[in-house]
Amino acid sequence: MKTLDISSLQRTSIHVREHILRMSTNGGAFTGASLSCADLLVYLYKSFLRVDPASVGNDARDLLLLSKGHDVPALYGVFAELGFIDPDRLANHLSTRDSIYWHPNREIPGVEFHSGSLGHLLSVGIGMAIDARMRKLASRVVVVVGDGELNEGSIWEACLTAAAHKVDNLIVVVDRNGFQANMRTEELIPLEPIADKFRAFGWLVHEADGHDYDDLHQTFSSLLLGCGKPNVVIAMTQRGKGVPSIAERADRWFCDFSLREVVELVDELNGRSTAELSSDTLVVR
Numbered sequence: 001m002k003t004l005d006i007s008s009l010q011r012t013s014i015h016v017r018e019h020i021l022r023m024s025t026n027g028g029a030f031t032g033a034s035l036s037c038a039d040l041l042v043y044l045y046k047s048f049l050r051v052d053p054a055s056v057g058n059d060a061r062d063l064l065l066l067s068k069g070h071d072v073p074a075l076y077g078v079f080a081e082l083g084f085i086d087p088d089r090l091a092n093h094l095s096t097r098d099s100i101y102w103h104p105n106r107e108i109p110g111v112e113f114h115s116g117s118l119g120h121l122l123s124v125g126i127g128m129a130i131d132a133r134m135r136k137l138a139s140r141v142v143v144v145v146g147d148g149e150l151n152e153g154s155i156w157e158a159c160l161t162a163a164a165h166k167v168d169n170l171i172v173v174v175d176r177n178g179f180q181a182n183m184r185t186e187e188l189i190p191l192e193p194i195a196d197k198f199r200a201f202g203w204l205v206h207e208a209d210g211h212d213y214d215d216l217h218q219t220f221s222s223l224l225l226g227c228g229k230p231n232v233v234i235a236m237t238q239r240g241k242g243v244p245s246i247a248e249r250a251d252r253w254f255c256d257f258s259l260r261e262v263v264e265l266v267d268e269l270n271g272r273s274t275a276e277l278s279s280d281t282l283v284v285r
């Protein structure tokens with residue numbers, strides 16, 4: 001387990017959120033959901049996962065699969081901040097001059113598997129986790145899924161399989177932001193009680209505040225890996241977290257902002273002014 005430096009995590013999360021906003025233009029992005037999982041990804045890459053730009057491709061690294069692939073601006077924002085990719089590449093989002101687009105792409109260093117169609121990467125993660133176990137590697141596999149993604153039948157087939165094969169180096173993280181596309185999950189196809197459903201499938205269930213680094217650290221420190229059961233962390237999050245004018249809004253699941261709107265939203269980000277943000281280490285394009 002890496003050390004926890006909350007102020008460093010918070011600084012990174014602000015930078016990642018600015019990247020997400022800046023990628024939500026020139027064609028757009030799934031901004032609200034990217035903002036909901038930003039803190040999760042910052043925590044996982046900076047304080048939990050044993051992977052960094054130098055260990056990409058090494059056998060014994062930990063692996064993260066972003067099954068909710070439409071939230072890729074958050075993943076690429078983290079990769080830019082941690083040195084996996086050149087931050088300047090983010091400006092190419094959706095451009096034909098680069099391979100950064102819409103969903104995770106294995107051409108980008110750090111991306112372990114493509115994702116796009118929902119409900120598939122849990123099965124892929126099970127395979128990777130079993131492969132690591134068969135090769136006696138210490139790798140842990142983390143699969144981040146959306147709460148709306150739990151409506152996919154393939155998720156629950158995979159949950160049965162993971163429990164049956166005692167895949168205990170596997171961790172699923174549910175980004176429980178309460179929305180699926182432009183509706184609240186409980187209005188569309190109710191999911192609760194999610195924790196009880198995972199328990200019924202034979203999983204160890206943990207719950208955390210997905211924006212509270214202390215809580216996330218306590219939760220991930222208490223995972224029972226190697227105990228014969230897969231682990232799931234249900235992370236309570238807020239869609240649009242950090243940008244109040246788009247938070248919790250069903251109509252802000254996909255955004256294509258003008259450059260002027262992006263500047264205004266960056267102003268709003270965590271209540272700081274654009275000048276304050278820009279004077280630190282942020283690059284304003």
Ligand SMILES: [Mg+2]
Nearest residue numbers: 147148177179
């Ligand atoms: Mg959701």
